[in-house]
Amino acid sequence: MPKHSYNPQAAVRAYLTVFSCLMGFTALTVAAAFVDLGPMNNVVAMAIAVTKAVLVAMIFMHLRGGSPLNVLWISSGIFGFMIMLAFPLLDLLSRNILGIPGK
Amino acid sequence: MQTSERKKPNYLNAEHTVASWLLTVDHKRIAILYLVSITLMFFIGGLMAGAIRTELLTPAGDLMSSDTYDKAFTLHGIVMVFFFLIPSIPATLGNFLVPLMIGAKDLAFPRLNLLSWYVYIVGATIGIVATVTGGLDTGWTLYTPYSTAYATTNVVLPAIGIFITGFSSILTGLNFIVTIHKMRAPGLTWFRLPLFIWAHYATSIVMVLATPVIAITVLMVVLDRGFGLGIFDPKAGGDPVLFQHLFWFYSHPAVYIMILPAMGVISEVIPCFSKKRIFGYNFIAASSLSIAVIGFFVWGHHLFTTPQSMYAAMAFSIISFAVAVPSAVKTFNWAATMYKGSITFEAPMIYAFGFMGLFLVGGLTGLFLGALGLDLHVHDTYFVVAHFHYIMVGGAIMAYMAGLHFWWPKITGKMYPEGPAKAAALIIFVGFNLTFFPQFLAGYAGMPRRYHYYPPEFQIFNVLSTAGASILGFGYLLPLCYLLWSLRHGREAGPNPWGATGLEWMIDSPPPPHNFDTTPVVNWEPYDYPAAHRDAAKDAVPEAASV
Numbered sequence A: 001m002p003k004h005s006y007n008p009q010a011a012v013r014a015y016l017t018v019f020s021c022l023m024g025f026t027a028l029t030v031a032a033a034f035v036d037l038g039p040m041n042n043v044v045a046m047a048i049a050v051t052k053a054v055l056v057a058m059i060f061m062h063l064r065g066g067s068p069l070n071v072l073w074i075s076s077g078i079f080g081f082m083i084m085l086a087f088p089l090l091d092l093l094s095r096n097i098l099g100i101p102g103k
Numbered sequence B: 001m002q003t004s005e006r007k008k009p010n011y012l013n014a015e016h017t018v019a020s021w022l023l024t025v026d027h028k029r030i031a032i033l034y035l036v037s038i039t040l041m042f043f044i045g046g047l048m049a050g051a052i053r054t055e056l057l058t059p060a061g062d063l064m065s066s067d068t069y070d071k072a073f074t075l076h077g078i079v080m081v082f083f084f085l086i087p088s089i090p091a092t093l094g095n096f097l098v099p100l101m102i103g104a105k106d107l108a109f110p111r112l113n114l115l116s117w118y119v120y121i122v123g124a125t126i127g128i129v130a131t132v133t134g135g136l137d138t139g140w141t142l143y144t145p146y147s148t149a150y151a152t153t154n155v156v157l158p159a160i161g162i163f164i165t166g167f168s169s170i171l172t173g174l175n176f177i178v179t180i181h182k183m184r185a186p187g188l189t190w191f192r193l194p195l196f197i198w199a200h201y202a203t204s205i206v207m208v209l210a211t212p213v214i215a216i217t218v219l220m221v222v223l224d225r226g227f228g229l230g231i232f233d234p235k236a237g238g239d240p241v242l243f244q245h246l247f248w249f250y251s252h253p254a255v256y257i258m259i260l261p262a263m264g265v266i267s268e269v270i271p272c273f274s275k276k277r278i279f280g281y282n283f284i285a286a287s288s289l290s291i292a293v294i295g296f297f298v299w300g301h302h303l304f305t306t307p308q309s310m311y312a313a314m315a316f317s318i319i320s321f322a323v324a325v326p327s328a329v330k331t332f333n334w335a336a337t338m339y340k341g342s343i344t345f346e347a348p349m350i351y352a353f354g355f356m357g358l359f360l361v362g363g364l365t366g367l368f369l370g371a372l373g374l375d376l377h378v379h380d381t382y383f384v385v386a387h388f389h390y391i392m393v394g395g396a397i398m399a400y401m402a403g404l405h406f407w408w409p410k411i412t413g414k415m416y417p418e419g420p421a422k423a424a425a426l427i428i429f430v431g432f433n434l435t436f437f438p439q440f441l442a443g444y445a446g447m448p449r450r451y452h453y454y455p456p457e458f459q460i461f462n463v464l465s466t467a468g469a470s471i472l473g474f475g476y477l478l479p480l481c482y483l484l485w486s487l488r489h490g491r492e493a494g495p496n497p498w499g500a501t502g503l504e505w506m507i508d509s510p511p512p513p514h515n516f517d518t519t520p521v522v523n524w525e526p527y528d529y530p531a532a533h534r535d536a537a538k539d540a541v542p543e544a545a546s547v
């Protein structure tokens, strides 16, 4: 992060803010677990989890303000992970779709 | 040695204690540590190959029991793939050359580099110990449900060995990526990098993105087996085919971990011994990256005979055909590089020729296997065994030998003896083909892999193959002898015995401990053959090379 001069106070403040946000979201996760939203259960839980992950990546892992190259690398990791989920799902979901064994 | 002692110290003689080797953070010494360890692994794996081929000499299973045979081919596969071929070129030649080729004093994280070697040693030792204490009989592929539910052998320990070794390859990949991004000499733009560097960059991407998956997959096997977690067990809602998806999600890209660095070596050797600029530099560089990327999308071609849906299989089949294109791009470009070049036939070039022919056969038979219908016939036969040996032994190991001979003068300061080296290259080529070509025929005729007895009509192929294997084994012993001999008796190499381009040839052989006394400044294009006279940094200018 050569472009940003390092300011310890601001950094600590940012960390503490993010930390309390994460704690808040954790509480939210627990709260959401007590409410039955039907099919939305997973969606809500995942949405909270993704938000937390993005916060961690942006602030704690310094993606924000860091070199775009780091963003590229993290994205390629996520992209790889997506491939790993997508193709086995493609397999699983398209098995026997014609109702004829093996087709 | 006298001459080098008169001159500045080099990385070999700067320090002498055992600790100076075992605690070194010099990338060149770490490369040597790897070189010694993988050579040992190669001979352990080779011993098993010898056992397999001897058993298969006769149709009856007379030399060993089925169980012992299963353990022999499993040990062979695991040692050769995980402990030899994956680290082979990157961890030895790559470790040695990446900093030299980009004008850096070391890799970005020298301690991490040393750690990767220790991690490798721990993983490999566990793997070997596991086989001594009972062995493993699942094949290197560890397929479920056999590995999780039925195998009575020692699955857990080798799995842990593979798990640990994986981290050493992640560390190497990480180190290369950061080094190539951050530590290039001034003027050394991306499109002035040697193609060896591009190949290692692409390889590193695969190492970093794919290896965690195999680590976690073998861990899941251990959990399933040890604690009945049921991830791969249909009774618990799991799916054994999921294992194959995960295993090949790593292991197909892993075959590119083995072949991409090999292609990098060939891209250096061919222009040097053709005395011609490489043809289609940008395309070769880009094809390395596209192989790395497309290579992530084809793994399902290993699952054509499972209950994988036929639509997924069709997608995987089409993409498998696509991945052959960038490999072909490279092959055509190498051929075009040689066209009208002034070709000389030193040993590295003979190996490079061997690589091109054998890789071609391996790659094209890959397309046979990638064709849905044909694969149903030849899946799990010796046809597959021949296919991947053409690529991994005929391709990757040939290139490894080419690179080892090409850079041996740089690594040791000594020339290897050319006559024996040429003879060995030819013996290896002949032995290789005699070993593996008959396996295509046997497989096409229906001989399944992984059995220690077979119907007598296949014996002719197996006798040929075993005969070839003994020639091949002899061929591999020769370099072991004359390369060691050359350490003491070899001719002094001088900085640039081949008249090659590239920063590594502009410093002394063996290189000084910190590679470059002053940081070189690069103001020329790569591979500007013929000739190799230029100013890197004023005092890094070599004497004009004599070939």
Ligand code: HEM
Pocket (backbone or CB within 6 Å): B141, B255, B256, B258, B259, B301, B302, B320, B321, B323, B324, B327, B362, B363, B364, B365, B366, B367, B369, B370, B371, B375, B378, B379, B380, B384, B387, B388, B391, B392, B396
């Ligand atoms: C030109 C691109 C390639 C294609 C289209 C291709 C295709 C295939 C296919 C379809 C199979 C499965 C055959 C079966 O089990 O029925 C296979 C097996 C295999 N291939 Fe390739 N291949 C290619 C390149 C490579 C390369 C570059 C390597 C290694 C460096 C390699 C190593 C292997 C290995 C190790 C296996 C067998 C694994 C096992 O079952 O034990 N292939 N290949």
Ligand SMILES: [Cu+2]
Pocket (backbone or CB within 6 Å): B251, B252, B255, B298, B299, B301, B302
């Ligand atoms: Cu594959």
